[in-house]
Amino acid sequence: MNKVDTKTNLMDAAEQQVRQKGADGFSYADLSAQVGIRKASIHYHFPTKSDLLTAIMARYSQEVLTTLDGYVDLFPTPKEQLIAFVAFYRSALEEGDKLCLCVAFTVGRDALAPQTRLEISRFRDAVATWLQNRFEQLSCASPARGWGEDPTAESAATLALVEGAQLAARSTADLAHYDAATKCFLGRLGQL
Amino acid sequence: MNKVDTKTNLMDAAEQQVRQKGADGFSYADLSAQVGIRKASIHYHFPTKSDLLTAIMARYSQEVLTTLDGYVDLFPTPKEQLIAFVAFYRSALEEGDKLCLCVAFTVGRDALAPQTRLEISRFRDAVATWLQNRFEQLSCASPARGWGEDPTAESAATLALVEGAQLAARSTADLAHYDAATKCFLGRLGQL
DNA sequence: AATATTTTATCTACTAGTAGGTAGATAGCG
DNA sequence: CGCTATCTACCTACTAGTAGATAAAATATT
Numbered sequence: 529m530n531k532v533d534t535k536t537n538l539m540d541a542a543e544q545q546v547r548q549k550g551a552d553g554f555s556y557a558d559l560s561a562q563v564g565i566r567k568a569s570i571h572y573h574f575p576t577k578s579d580l581l582t583a584i585m586a587r588y589s590q591e592v593l594t595t596l597d598g599y600v601d602l603f604p605t606p607k608e609q610l611i612a613f614v615a616f617y618r619s620a621l622e623e624g625d626k627l628c629l630c631v632a633f634t635v636g637r638d639a640l641a642p643q644t645r646l647e648i649s650r651f652r653d654a655v656a657t658w659l660q661n662r663f664e665q666l667s668c669a670s671p672a673r674g675w676g677e678d679p680t681a682e683s684a685a686t687l688a689l690v691e692g693a694q695l696a697a698r699s700t701a702d703l704a705h706y707d708a709a710t711k712c713f714l715g716r717l718g719q720l
Numbered sequence: 721m722n723k724v725d726t727k728t729n730l731m732d733a734a735e736q737q738v739r740q741k742g743a744d745g746f747s748y749a750d751l752s753a754q755v756g757i758r759k760a761s762i763h764y765h766f767p768t769k770s771d772l773l774t775a776i777m778a779r780y781s782q783e784v785l786t787t788l789d790g791y792v793d794l795f796p797t798p799k800e801q802l803i804a805f806v807a808f809y810r811s812a813l814e815e816g817d818k819l820c821l822c823v824a825f826t827v828g829r830d831a832l833a834p835q836t837r838l839e840i841s842r843f844r845d846a847v848a849t850w851l852q853n854r855f856e857q858l859s860c861a862s863p864a865r866g867w868g869e870d871p872t873a874e875s876a877a878t879l880a881l882v883e884g885a886q887l888a889a890r891s892t893a894d895l896a897h898y899d900a901a902t903k904c905f906l907g908r909l910g911q912l
Numbered sequence: 913a914a915t916a917t918t919t920t921a922t923c924t925a926c927t928a929g930t931a932g933g934t935a936g937a938t939a940g941c942g
Numbered sequence: 943c944g945c946t947a948t949c950t951a952c953c954t955a956c957t958a959g960t961a962g963a964t965a966a967a968a969t970a971t972t
Contacts, residue, residue: 534947550827552744555931569948571933627827634891635742635819635827652891674866674908681903684888685881688901692884696876699826699844709880711873716866726921747957761922763959 535573537563543584547626551581551636578641581633585644588629589651592616596658606665607720610686613659614710617690624701631691652687659683666720675720689713727765729755735776739818743773743828770833773825777836780821781843784808788850798857799912802878805851806902809882816893823883844879851875858912867912881905 541562545554556577560567574580599612620628633640633648640648663679663686675682693709733754737746748769752759766772791804812820825832825840832840855871855878867874885901 549830550742550744552742553828553831556933557930565947566949567932568934568950568952572947575933577932625830630891631887632827634887635824636745637890638741638817639745649892652888678904678907681900681907684885684897684900685902685904688884688888689877689881690884691887692880692882693876695823695826695883695887696844696880698829699822700841705876708873708876710877712870712877715870715873748959749956757921758923759958760924760960764921767959769958 534563534565538565538570538573538580539584539587542580543588543629544626546581546584547629547632550632551640578644582641582644582647585629585633585647585651589647589654592651593654593658596655606662606669607717609662610659610666610717611714613662613686614690614714617694618703618706618710621694621697621703621706624697624703627694627698628691631694656683656687659686674716686713726755726757730757730762730765730772731776731779734772735780735821736818738773738776739821739824742824743832770836774833774836774839777821777825777839777843781839781846784843785846785850788847798854798861799909801854802851802858802909803906805854805878806882806906809886810895810898810902813886813889813895813898816889816895819886819890820883823886848875848879851878866908878905 538559541559542554545558545562556567556570559570563570570580574583595616596613599609599616603609603612617628620626630648630651633644637645637648660679660683663675663682666675667677667679689710693706696709697703697706699705730751733751734746737750737754748759748762751762755762762772766775787808788805791801791808795801795804809820812818822840822843825836829837829840852871852875855867855874858867859869859871881902885898888901889895889898891897
């Protein structure tokens, strides 16, 4: 079905746009040019821009959380799972010109529809919980090494670190800034 | 001089708007209503929006760097200076509805004028250098404690942490998220 | 000191272009 | 025929920015 693909194409284009320029940084006209469909036709698939934004946030959330859960099966230790987490947030930057959708949405958060905001905070909570579980396992596996004394705080700090590292990289479109910001964390992980 | 104040009022209003909603999130009409001047009159003071954005970034940069340099004189140890740094980024959040101007600009960075971008990256570099100097002093004062082995990396990590913590707080307009994200860092500092 | 000129800061009124969104026609398909 | 997906054509509201008038204040000239 080519018809269904149009919807996916629109979501792909919109996600890319938001991650590059923010929710206010693109228009249905931009999408129209990118997907090769008339501007008005977009409204058939997504009646309002809010619908579109909510849809891409929900899809993004699902995809990322599936990936993270996959890491739990894929890597045997919490240490390796956390390394994969940092690498995943690095890969989300692509050429240094994109951010995590969640980060891109946060700046203009007040102008978003409540449903979009809900999707965003659900995502953030889920990622934080995932991280917290990793740190809890870490404290069981190798206690009293400075890790896992407060898995909740470690989780919040790690999420802030990778999101902040994305901002640093985005500010000059240079992935080296991401690597610099995450170096110490990875170094401390490596000592386990 | 009331005349000069108008310019300052415009910059104050614009800075607040950008930090709340991003550069694309406000218009000259919004500013007009806020400052009590006709929309067209704003162009007298700032011919283009880019001029205005560059001006507020330059002013912000100067103010923040002056504050940070003040901390070096105000607090005797790098440890206390770093604690003040984390507190300063917390205070920039105000009620949880504002971000560091630099963070707010970074999402829509591609659409900004080159001069604005320059001002942003200069600011980022200056803050990173300030942090690096603190970590270098820290490694002299109390070496071999896990700190200061790589002041450059510690600096990048700390900047990413506070900026990421701001995002976390902004996402739910709750300062507690900032505190959670910075708790481990402050805890590790406190052990010195 | 009185008058003329320029500058400053604002206004009203307008432009071209873009935003998100709507109405209604149309083409293809089961 | 009815449904899906698209189109053309349009709307209203808003965007940044411009043109030109105006009143007051600062500066220069007589």
